[in-house]
Amino acid sequence: MAKCKKSAKKAKTTKYIYFFGGGKSEGKSSMKELLGGKGANLAEMSSLGLPVPPGFTLTTECCDQFYKQGQKWPKGLNEEVDKNIKYLEKVTGKTFGKGKNPLLVSVRSGAAISMPGMMDTVLNLGLNDETLQSLIDLTGNERFAWDSYRRFMQMFGDVVLGIKHHDFEHALDIVKKRNKVKLDTELDVDGLKQVVTEYKKVYKKAKKSFPQDARKQLQEAIDAVFSSWNNDRAIKYRAMNEIRGLLGTAVNVQTMVFGNSGQNSATGVAFTRDPSTGSNKYFYGEFLINAQGEDVVAGIRTPQQITLKGSKEWAKSQKVTEAKRKKEFPSLEEAMPKSFKELDAIRVKLEKHYKDMQDLEFTIENGNLYMLQTRTGKRTAAAAVQIAVDMVKEKLITEKDAVLRVEPKSLDQLLHPTFDPKSEKAAKQIAKGLPASPGAATGQVYFSANEAEKQAASGKTVILVRIETSPEDIGGMDVAKGILTSRGGMTSHAAVVARGMGTCCVAGCEEVVIDYKSKSFKAGGKAIKEGEWISLNGSTGAVYAGQIKTTDPSLTGNFGTIMKLADKYRKLGVRTNADTPHDTIVAVKFGAEGIGLTRTEHMFFEGDRIISMRKMILAEDEAGRKKALKGLLPLQRKDFTGIFKALKGKPATIRFLDPPLHEFVPHDKKGQMEMAKAMGVPLKQIKDKVNSLHEMNPMLGHRGCRLGIYYPEITAMQAQAVIEAAYAVTGSKPEIMIPLVGNVKEFTNQKQIVLDVYEAIAKKKGKKLPYLKIGTMIEVPRGALTADAIAEEAEFFSFGTNDLTQMGCGFSRDDAAKFLGQYVEMGIYENDPFQSLDQEGIGELIKIAVEKGRKTRKNIKLGICGEHGGDPASVEFCHKVGLNYVSCSPYRVPIARLAAAQAAIKYGKK
């Protein structure tokens, strides 16, 4: 009883329907959450005095209540619908479901965020045997009326009642065959009457009834829209696109206007600017004469262009003669000049009003223009940048607005080579993997890093294909134009390294079955051998057989302008994760203000160095290790010299040896035999040592500073290399970073070794370095929890959010793919925490560390160098908690710059 009372009360206080059109508009564009995007904009257009067919919107709250009441209409809704229908009848002077001038309506879904999958549209609702006749009488066009009726019956049966679409098509085919015609449009009135008869049979067979009562039609259509909010496709779409927190969909009931009521009618879609380039040269859009909305997108008839200029360009590209164009495909500007003028004026008005590029739908009924929809238009990254820059120039928007207008992630599209769209469309796709590192690449297939290096050296364009990659493959990855792996996720070794290098990569492509022995792979029924050409789209994950033409990106022009604006407004510094002078130069070109992470271990894999490294690891005593380290010292010093030179005075955070040693040693017999020979010891000794390095959970094992504490001579060698390089390159700003510190005493141990080395060198050189900082990575939860103690000793923290996520959440990055996907689908985590920082959990650890760190060292420099440094949402978080900088792979630097600027604009100065 109490419950009943409550909902009764609710019904009285909540307004479920908002009217628009006919000089009345209860909603406005800011009410998207409640009215959905479509409803809010219809209301807004109506307020602006644009010609909008009147109608009303059932709110998303209404949808929410529908579900809360067990898929029933909330109390009071019935009466509200009746009231609004009556008002609509009054405004239009028509009657619903009966009478001589029948009111026909469309019913459309419309959530706050546009999403496919839901029930889309039912047109011509209100038609029945009675109103059909009225329509015939009213229009004098019997064919049009019968065609409208049979279309409505099909749509209603299909989308509202769930009768198979195929059954209607089949019925239509029977009639067409019987009448010996090919196209629907060739059916005459009699033929259409036969279709209606056949459709009634389809309903009967499906045990559904077609309601003659218009009010019932409406009720069922509204129910169907609400129900479709939670159909499988819609749920999946929301999950895939991370759309959460919405109440439901709104329902728009709107008076029908007919673009198909004769040669003086038309329907079309348009963009206020070109959505693929952003150009403002002309009004971009298409229309069809005597057609209903869906005909334009259906692609049965070739649509015409809106402007004359556009029409001429189209004709040129399609090789259509001017005569033919004028006759068969005239522009709206030519065919209906009055409506065109009106529409063009509306275009200008809407852009001024919304201050953004709009996507419009319109219908012309007997020469009268109606606006059916306006919404912010989707656009490519290039168009977004162009439009933002142009609109600032046009004084439509401010610089800050412009910065907010470009989706940071989309910049990726502008930084990499891309395929020519047509050539890509024409190419043979043989498999699809994960879009692990963006861009396009075309090249010849090689299956080993060595072979790839050899072939690249001889001038070949190489695509490296591996089941999975390991640090030993770095050389081959470096020379490859693209990388394809059949195993591993978005954070697999291949994916992470490729993104760092800016190399196109398709990872975890399970359809690709690789056979190293025969040097070939199979995919999509095709066998590809070594040396054959394939092409990869790292932005979509597509793998193609053969060559596809690519084009290179440009970093100046509008892109440069937006980046300059971003730098003007952002507060966060942006650094890069780079391990080589080459990567450093790329990153600086992209705007990096220094290096936030150099992984020194990557340097140990190159060429002969791995031999010295292995000798060091496999040595039986300190003397043996020191000897091997002596061989590595000049090479490391050269690495750092190169990086300092490339940075030209920008700071570089250099992380000391981090990964467990087993990653460096050969696990195969051949490699072990080589090492045994090189070191002059028995194979068994090598084997035993390698086995002794095995760990159950290497992620939590003997790595990071634990190695430097166990083998202080490694830390000493690395310190010497960095410091001597800093002396060699004037203006160097070395920042030595001790990894995996969980306890301040680990840090002081390592810091002392570095200081001892530094003092010895400084004594020899007779002067101090002008800049040298020693800090640590905060990547062990305990490090974050005891950050106050650590900050007493460390001059900077860099948050290693990859490991912090692994340990904080207890997810092994190598294994979690198995269930993390399901977790995200179920909403346990909103995003994969390895891709976008888990702000609630891991973010809390960062907050604790920031607070504690600043408590004991007020001016401590705080940054982040995990993969998250290039994720816009994570960058925003870093701004909010007050870090000094983020660091990310070179190709993410522009993304981070823009995201940082957006955060600063949204959340103010930090």
Place this chain on the structure above:
Amino acid sequence: MAKCKKSAKKAKTTKYIYFFGGGKSEGKSSMKELLGGKGANLAEMSSLGLPVPPGFTLTTECCDQFYKQGQKWPKGLNEEVDKNIKYLEKVTGKTFGKGKNPLLVSVRSGAAISMPGMMDTVLNLGLNDETLQSLIDLTGNERFAWDSYRRFMQMFGDVVLGIKHHDFEHALDIVKKRNKVKLDTELDVDGLKQVVTEYKKVYKKAKKSFPQDARKQLQEAIDAVFSSWNNDRAIKYRAMNEIRGLLGTAVNVQTMVFGNSGQNSATGVAFTRDPSTGSNKYFYGEFLINAQGEDVVAGIRTPQQITLKGSKEWAKSQKVTEAKRKKEFPSLEEAMPKSFKELDAIRVKLEKHYKDMQDLEFTIENGNLYMLQTRTGKRTAAAAVQIAVDMVKEKLITEKDAVLRVEPKSLDQLLHPTFDPKSEKAAKQIAKGLPASPGAATGQVYFSANEAEKQAASGKTVILVRIETSPEDIGGMDVAKGILTSRGGMTSHAAVVARGMGTCCVAGCEEVVIDYKSKSFKAGGKAIKEGEWISLNGSTGAVYAGQIKTTDPSLTGNFGTIMKLADKYRKLGVRTNADTPHDTIVAVKFGAEGIGLTRTEHMFFEGDRIISMRKMILAEDEAGRKKALKGLLPLQRKDFTGIFKALKGKPATIRFLDPPLHEFVPHDKKGQMEMAKAMGVPLKQIKDKVNSLHEMNPMLGHRGCRLGIYYPEITAMQAQAVIEAAYAVTGSKPEIMIPLVGNVKEFTNQKQIVLDVYEAIAKKKGKKLPYLKIGTMIEVPRGALTADAIAEEAEFFSFGTNDLTQMGCGFSRDDAAKFLGQYVEMGIYENDPFQSLDQEGIGELIKIAVEKGRKTRKNIKLGICGEHGGDPASVEFCHKVGLNYVSCSPYRVPIARLAAAQAAIKYGKK
């Protein structure tokens, strides 16, 4: 300059020396930190008016300054020493280093905590060629004087100057041979003079000079004591015994008294009660007539007993006739009745004063009794308990004092079988491993769990010997009297499970080389075959060949009294970790108030269950899994019924399936073939499935609630088993615990499954359960950090501190042994964080979780169920942060009860 001023100022304000004796006592017993244990007690005895030879103590602060000044005396110390020497001369009427009545002193180290390794004692300091003559004149005992001189030269050369002890022994031997005597005591005056001559040569050869100046002797002896504070042995001892935070050692300079100055002199050590049993029957101690202190402990002469009663008992045990005893080994009571009476009175006085059993050193010089030391006496666990109980009865101490008097860890000695000490001493030790689970065991060796079970069933007493154990060995471990492994640490599977079972275990005994093929092992040069007897001491790690007699423990008497007192004062609840009715019964006997952790997975390994479990894991679909689970359901229900019955209404926290599935499947070909046969599928399918379960870091992989989310049917089955068992046993208190929750949504997912199962059963039964709680383990750092959200859903938290330590510190328990030992030695961690909770880091996570958890659920029940629940320091922490209970393995329950009581007494009510 500034530095100099500061230290000069320091010297003026700091008092470095405290005088005692001769009616003056500047110190007292509470000043142990400053004066060391020995110094503080000498001062205290002196204040009590006991006959203490006067002297003075250099403070530990002085030692600290000594190191801070670069091993130099702090300013002002010289003058202070001179002043005190002068005062000592005044009190004794003797002169230092000269004159007719020479002042001789002893110099002894003495830190706040007794520790070996430091420089111990130099006696007779002040002797030189001049005072030697005075001593002869004064005592008329030329032999005594020369003997004292040569002893002093040897001690000074050896301990102060670092001349090899052996060189002095060698010189002595030469003289003995020359004089044709065997014992030192047989040398006459002339012989001793020769010794002095030879000793001078030893000094010369070592290029050291024996200072004739007494003041210089004293300075060098003091330096030597200070220096010895940081010698290798002392450092190692402090590290091993976790002694930290001390400033240094004190130095005691005390007037010599001579127990070796004739037949009316003696020296001895005594305990106020029997240190091995705690008995107060008689005054327990030994002495020697005409001897110096070190002679008593050196074991060259057989010492005599203090009391007549003790002497008679001793004679009986040594089979010495009463006549011989009276003649050769009379008691002090008989030999020196006056001194005895005096000493006995002092005994009573000291016990009353210190309110604890004392360890005394005394010397009788020419019939005058002197007290040289008193300190709290070391004792066995049995003695500690007896003394505490007795002293309460005697009203010497309060109940709270009694509770604080017993070291919780030592209780372990009282809960397990022990070896007869003499038989153990006589046995042949063949190896030594880690003391992984305490107690003593003797039995026949078997090398597989199956064989162990078979032999035990046939009545054999079994010792299970394995390289390492795995969950599959549970059956064999359960029947074994003792377990020996050659691999793994204190937290290896064998160690953890054995401690849980209370079974004696020696783990990680690398000297034992096991050959499964020949069913034998080698150790200490011996080969032991299957069926042969060995004995294990799980408290020391010793492994013996052959049988040794064991005796069983008693839980009543004094032990019971102390436990009752502990329960009276503790605030923390104490539960147990138990997986079987048997363990539960043991734990309840030890005082457990419920189960804090039942690991349901252990139940899956027994007998045929593993087959059903494997079928479940290897099933291809949900239907297959459900079928296999159906087979497991009745078995699990029976497990829980058994546990609920054993608990008789006490609560039981039951953790749902936790370990990664790969732990359950066969990794060997034979096992895989069996499974293929049992399931009727090809071997390859089994192999592939097993391989697919492999993880890089299983600790951070697919386990805990992640399994239950992936396979909801497992959670449902376990819920059904628990709930049906609870219905079956009246008074059951089930608490279902969801493991590895890091995100509240994981918890709600699992909770819903449990609730659905419960509702269905309750509906069928027609009534609700009177008690059912659903909570979670907090063992992922993220779980602790988001405890506020989790507590909104969970009714209790149990801290899984093992995993919390693994993830929070980033230490894999399976791998960290490699470097954690070094870490503890280096002081990076004070203790192994898997043995004693890392309060600073992991403790911080617990504090956060406690605070956040109570914020959203005020009455949330909080406990701990990691290994730490039985570690006294960790229990104290749990009390301080306000947990409701700790849970530990059955054999640690008494330890936890006592530790909890001590925490409550020390820190008050929580």
